[in-house]
Amino acid sequence: MSNMYKTYFSLMLFCFLNLLQAQTKKDYDAQFKASQSNDIVQDKNFYLFTAIQNDPKVTEFLENNTVLKSIFNLKDEEIEASFNGCEQSAPCMVKAYSFSEENIIKIGLELEKSLQTSPELKRLVTENLRPSGKYENFKSLPNDKYLSACWTLCASGINRILKVYGLGEAPQYATMDSVSYDVSSDYYRGSLWMWSDMLQHKKPEKNKLFFQPSLNFSLSLLYMNHRDEAARYEPLELKENQKVKAEISHINFEDYDYSTILILGNGPENYRDTLSALGKLNLQLGVLEFNQKKAPLIIVSGGHAHPFRTPFAEAIQMKKELMQRYHIPEEFIIIDPHARHTTTNLRNATRLMIAYNIPIDRPSLVVTNNMHSQYTSDDGFADRCQEELGYLPAVIKKRLNSTTLEFLPKIESLQQNPLEPLDP
Template structure:
């Protein structure tokens, strides 16, 4: 499998010209699905379930209702028809390209600017920014592109976490089992029974596949996307509550971003380089460079570590460096340097920090120059399909300024641990 994302997503990105700034609404709150993992990965599908008017429209459509029945039947029959390989089950869970195209065509036919689907695009898809990389396209086309991304994202999750295909980063994101032999076959059979049972009353055409993707992420203990959520009520509450009273004009930067660095040893909570990055950032904070420090990094290294880089860095800053908790924002989901910057931009936007004000990245010299290199730009284009930042000036070997960009809002279900 290619390390990078599917070609159809790249084509979409090439069409990007960011939507007008008035199109997105910073105060927009994502509707919650059955789980945080679902909401972050498959937002259109979440909207299909949660917006009653849309749900009724899709349920009543004869062609889409028949697809739901057919998918339920495929799952049930697999329990008696699949006897040799686990992929016999998983292939029936997935959405075929023919099925995806069939739904795309039907959504185009059902869409009207003033009906439930039209309102969905105008009131949710565009304001949320979650599909912003699809650019300025007609509303019906945006709806279809969002559907096709979510559908193929479900298939990707099943390919990796049910079938054992290689993810983009195998060393940290791979399946938790050896996907071969009778023992694994029995696991998938049992999972299929549970998914078929859960999907018996499914009325929407995608729900059996959605249930399957979510269950296999759960079976693999891959809930990283939900860590510490809702953060404004948990780990970020003290800092979030302080944002409204911050006098931004007093500071040259909105925040100091510290990218994480996971240790190699399973028993080590915070690496030496991560500790040193925090110490340097604390010095800049006490110099008055910014009112907040953002520590960024998830449960990444080593494979399936229980330690969150962001949490351990925050702990060090508070306990050792005596930085007030109300001055520390955690971003505990990024798994790569690319997403350190992307997720930082997202929180700046969602939390209402000044979006036109630069932020400062404080890190080790080697990473600082890597982030400002053309190699890193190329990696962002390949993996994120855009640059999630606009570069500013370099201050020192360890500090460089950057500006957030709206493209960072786009959800990416092809990295389901941090979409």
């Protein structure tokens, strides 16, 4: 793990420990209208950049900042030099777009300094970034350190994309999330060169923000590799979750012991089956709890994870099975078609509950097969959440039986994680 990633996770741990002492309930505005670009993958990975781009005064201020303008110009020169000096060398070209640890620190310090004198930057933090919840795990930091932490996270996310999808370095879960091409091939090296040429010389730019060239190239790498998983099925509330979202306003959650029943996925390992044997078992176990009226809603969670670049989203298939085999109406089924791991099953379910005004101050149930349930309740799973997310997305409470656990969602689940760009 590089020094920058160690620094990031140390910062996340520091924030978490502070949060344990802080007020547990936050005045989160669920009606906050988040900034949006025309790229959902960008918005879900790099909300900071979208918020900046959407604010003309902040954009103008940052473009005219002497230090940041100098960094932009040097980056532009480095990219231009890569066309002649790299001879279609992927490492050389990717390096031109990467942020050095020195520059990440330098930009962070400049943002901290600028916020002290810029009402535009202060307003961005207090009226946009904080209410959005996208950087919830930094909420205990003062505004200048908060902005710097948001930047450091986003810069680290860009560097991760460049390394994995530009250079072919192994991601954390290589069997699921790796680059789609042979990065050593002439075809891929040529593709990188031509995409860089298009972005640098043919695509009109609306601004000269210090992060723009690197952001554009990293998003292009995800697009080139067909890695748009984060954007698929969005906006969920207008598509697969439209009917259930409309139903939620008519539910009296006080009539139930639990807010929701989260059924975990267990993806198949071949390209024929849409659900695995254990995936089907998990569904039946969840239906048993639902039929006892433990909760008014089911959440099914699982994305395009297993096998590598599978065309099926497990949550979509789980919903179909619930409707066709168990005759559960669509208006009682919420899907999360993005989660790729158990950590993000719980995190994404919490995000959907918050977005749809489902109570998170009372417990929900998580249902899965015996072995998976035991793992989810172990301390090792909590440690994994801390390591991969930087916080606990939920607190595991009482075990009701060998396949059913109580969990209490945590607001920190709103925190973006661009270090895992397929499901940030």
